[in-house]
Amino acid sequence: MELSKKKKGINEQQNIAYLFILFPVILLVVFVIIPIIMALYYSFTDYNIIEKANWVGFSNFTRIFQDEFFFISLRNTAVYTLLYVPLGLIVSLIAAMLLNRKVRTSSMFRVFFYFPVLCSSVATATIWYWLLNPQYGLLNQLLGLIGINGPAWLYSSNWAMTAIVIMSVWMSFGGNMMIFLAGLQGINPALYEAADIEGANGWQKFKGITWPQLSKTTFLVSTQLVIGAFQVFDQAYMLTKGGPGNSTITLVYYIYNKGFGGLEMGYASALSFILFMIIFVFSLINMRITNKEIN
Known part of the structure; x- marks a missing residue:
């Protein structure tokens, strides 16, 4: 009787x-899952929402490799990734090491640094649009105090992508x-205690203990950064609309257009699945590199 009650209770919990x-x-x-399947089907059609979709086979995919703007957006996304991923890693790691110290105010600064992650991209872009204004923006005014004539940032094809990278790092480094x-x-604190006994300095402890012990964490963060970099959209859409001169049009922004x-x-x-394959390949490369460092 008791056994049946127990089985009944287990079944109810299950x-x-x-x-x-x-x-x-x-x-x-x-x-x-359903949207992915639908997108895969529509990638082989000429679907335009208004009319019925017609099967065109691999025409969309062959068209991609003849599309000049696809390669422009791919180049811009690659530049963004090369700037954003290393900078995001470095800033996040330095901030984490500073806040890992046993100081009273460390908890308060953790909240402050994490706060940008909670802000909407629209609100963040509005703030940075003002900060990066070449005439009355705060950033150029601060540069002017030390005798540097600040660039036009969002209005310059040479600096627009850099401006977007700076904003993106500020938005995301708190979570990382x-x-x-x-x-x-x-x-394990014992590792640092042993290093202190051996007379190791700060750089030696970082190189010999901290960095190797953070290899798996670095893999997680770098993978997230790479995926996020290839999916960048909000910053380019809100700040520059892909300009000036298509210098900030990214793959996702081009897909949206x-x-x-x-x-x-x-x-x-079809462009979305090409983007998926690019992200998949770079994630595999990142996994191979990180696994070699771990081993």
Whole structure:
């Protein structure tokens, strides 16, 4: 009798667990898996929302490699990634190491540094649009105090991408900082105590203990940064609209223009899968490099 009651109780708990799992699974299927399947189908059509989709085979994919603006957007995205990923890693790691010290104000600064992550991209872009204004922007005024004539930033094809990178790092480093901070607090303090006994300086401890112990954390953060870099859209859309002179048009922004601007949903879907393959390949490369460092 008691055994049957226990089995009944276990079955009820399992049913409740399945109900909790069911809701996110439904969301995943409806909002992720089904749209991916639909996008894959439409990538082989000339779908434009208004008219019925017609099957065109691989025409959209062959068109991509003849599209000049695709290569422009790919180059811009690559430049953004090469600037954003290393800078994001360095700033996040330095901030985490500074806030890992046992200081009273460290908790307060953690909140301050994490706050930009919680802000909407629209609000952040509005603030940075003012900060980067070449005439009355705060950044150029600060540069003027030390005798530097600040550039036109968002109005210059040479500086617009740099401005977007600066804003992106400011927006995201707080979240990556918290991940690095968790990794730092997971390092055994005995390793540093042994290094102190051996007379190691700060750089030697970082090189011999901190950096190797953070290899897995670095892999996580760098992978997130690479994926986020190839998906950059809000910053370019809000600050520059892809200009000046197409210098900040990114892959996602180009996909958006083709899909919602030109109503070429079939071609935009094909571009999306090319972007997926690019992200997948770079993630594999990053995994190989990081695994070699770990081993």
